[in-house]
Amino acid sequence: SVTKNIVVLPGDGIGPEVTSEAVKILQAVCERHGYKLETESYDVGGASIDRYGRPLTQETLEACKKADAVLLGAVGGSQWDDQPKDKRPEAALLGLRKELGLYANLRPIKTYEPLLQSSPLKEEIIKDVDIMIVRELTGGIYFGRPRLIEKTNTGERGVDTLVYTTEEVERIVHTAFETAAVRNRKVTSVDKANVLDSSRLWRRTVKKSAKQWPEITLEHMLVDNCAMQLVRAPSQFDVIVTANMFGDILSDEASMITGSIGMLPSASLGKEHAMYEPVHGSAPDIAGENKANPLATIASVALMCRYSLDMPEAALEIEEAIQTTLKDGFRTGDISTDPSSEYLVDTEEMGSAVLKHL
Amino acid sequence: SVTKNIVVLPGDGIGPEVTSEAVKILQAVCERHGYKLETESYDVGGASIDRYGRPLTQETLEACKKADAVLLGAVGGSQWDDQPKDKRPEAALLGLRKELGLYANLRPIKTYEPLLQSSPLKEEIIKDVDIMIVRELTGGIYFGRPRLIEKTNTGERGVDTLVYTTEEVERIVHTAFETAAVRNRKVTSVDKANVLDSSRLWRRTVKKSAKQWPEITLEHMLVDNCAMQLVRAPSQFDVIVTANMFGDILSDEASMITGSIGMLPSASLGKEHAMYEPVHGSAPDIAGENKANPLATIASVALMCRYSLDMPEAALEIEEAIQTTLKDGFRTGDISTDPSSEYLVDTEEMGSAVLKHL
Numbered sequence A, B: 001s002v003t004k005n006i007v008v009l010p011g012d013g014i015g016p017e018v019t020s021e022a023v024k025i026l027q028a029v030c031e032r033h034g035y036k037l038e039t040e041s042y043d044v045g046g047a048s049i050d051r052y053g054r055p056l057t058q059e060t061l062e063a064c065k066k067a068d069a070v071l072l073g074a075v076g077g078s079q080w081d082d083q084p085k086d087k088r089p090e091a092a093l094l095g096l097r098k099e100l101g102l103y104a105n106l107r108p109i110k111t112y113e114p115l116l117q118s119s120p121l122k123e124e125i126i127k128d129v130d131i132m133i134v135r136e137l138t139g140g141i142y143f144g145r146p147r148l149i150e151k152t153n154t155g156e157r158g159v160d161t162l163v164y165t166t167e168e169v170e171r172i173v174h175t176a177f178e179t180a181a182v183r184n185r186k187v188t189s190v191d192k193a194n195v196l197d198s199s200r201l202w203r204r205t206v207k208k209s210a211k212q213w214p215e216i217t218l219e220h221m222l223v224d225n226c227a228m229q230l231v232r233a234p235s236q237f238d239v240i241v242t243a244n245m246f247g248d249i250l251s252d253e254a255s256m257i258t259g260s261i262g263m264l265p266s267a268s269l270g271k272e273h274a275m276y277e278p279v280h281g282s283a284p285d286i287a288g289e290n291k292a293n294p295l296a297t298i299a300s301v302a303l304m305c306r307y308s309l310d311m312p313e314a315a316l317e318i319e320e321a322i323q324t325t326l327k328d329g330f331r332t333g334d335i336s337t338d339p340s341s342e343y344l345v346d347t348e349e350m351g352s353a354v355l356k357h358l
């Protein structure tokens, strides 16, 4: 349609600052491509707890369901850490994922050439890295039941349950292979099949499903080995598909390849809804100081243009603009390595620099 | 006592080659310090499957129980991969851990100065790294019940269960704090307390237990963040204590800090028994070629001298000998970076070089 309806969930910490820059960019590409952008903002996470006593209200959820896409900033902060689990900011994330059916979390890991040297890894190790991590997001040990802490005769006992069904695995494998088909045609399925029954089902299902994509190379890797290979030789990977918890760990690890978690966008996709958010957190220590790096959120808006708004060119334009902005030397504090040859800018200035490069 | 009784489980692949070099070193330090060394060898893993139809026999297990310590090479190989899980080589490892009560897996991650440049990480990131990972080894999702694959109306469902009790956490925390007490007095407890109930019990128990060691700094870290920090700034860590699966993933990842998994030893300790093994696997591709790097197994024997044989000086002597052997330029293929200035040696020659440096 000619109007794009976006729900913005700024959240906590630096969330409001970074989403506001990203909306600025989205506004610009919508105008350029002849769309009208309508945005509505709702509290979520800690902000929602403070206002409504819950991290995610029914009203917010309903609004997200009606939108073309959701843009989330970040949630969390130490002031809410001692709450019971359903009253903590993270519960909003888990609730949104489950209620919107966002089973596929896509996290592209790609090094920006001007930032190569800011990685803790050697340049020759990371220079050709272009990985897409496809993480299952609504199943596994995040949502399995029973989950409880109970008294025993001598203390307590904490239990979590890791469950996967054939259908859940097939669905995420489909996303992974379709993603690989328009990339480098290789899928690495990561599991722990030498120990876990759920991983044996996972591996067996992946093998069977893979037959539908004979032109794509499939490889299986144990999660411990993958954690090692991501540091040793990350350029061997194209698409990595894995369970919820493994994906959580591996994608944070992989974020370091690029030198800064402040650069990484993500998309969480379902059959009917989609949510976009930077991988970094709410960074309460610099909140409100106009210091945060908005590029991950801006890059998330590029993914939104590609996967939800039917604006693939706008996606490319935004991604190019980020590249040239970096090439021209604009840096927020977190990605600055050589202040003498760079322009140190604040959050707003970075947003405006990208806008100018569009 | 004056006789040290060791059970050697060479296992599969390169296991026999590397254990044989390590026994050579153990023999030498025992002689020097006035002990008699008695060793008995038993099949385990694939070797045991081929001979007895099972990865771990009762006889092997009984022998391990009677020994002062067990030295294991490695188990596994693709020829056994399609067996049902209790007939696979890894089942021997899990069986030994459980039956011998080896609840604490210690993996030291320390960079050897002469190998600094072989790490994929930049030298300034890794140069001061000295981490001890203390992994819980007989609980968690590796052993929790139920674990099963069952039919559903539309497919299958795979289930694993993650369980921790107060006592299991207290026990491993005790090991971690006692370890930190003779190191740099910092413990990082790694969990996923923002999602898992078992982690919430873990964190709560760690907090309570930690009061017994007021002189040691305790910090809690989420597993995804830890996976990132191990790449970003590994020198921040002293002792890391974590659950079985998290420890499996993080220790393989951390192994890359040192450049080669071929260098890393491990100790698995229980109240009554102990087993020592290199972190690397059976490397079937180079098995029988006298090419494997025996240093991780030799370093495991050093740990054995320290934790099981009451020969702390011998432990230091072995560790020093490894250092000087490397400093003198001896390299197996896996750790060779500049053949023009190094002596490229085979498995046996490396063992003999360490022996000479003792």
Ligand SMILES: CC(C)[C@H](C(=O)O)[C@@H](O)C(=O)O
Binding pocket: A090, A093, A248, B194, B195, B224
């Ligand atoms: C905040 C937390 C619940 C969340 C997760 O574990 O999924 C985060 O780490 C992420 O990766 O989005």
Ligand SMILES: CC(C)[C@H](C(=O)O)[C@@H](O)C(=O)O
Binding pocket: A194, A195, A224, B090, B093, B248
């Ligand atoms: C072989 C496998 C069962 C084992 C584990 O997962 O514990 C291995 O990866 C290890 O770390 O010793």
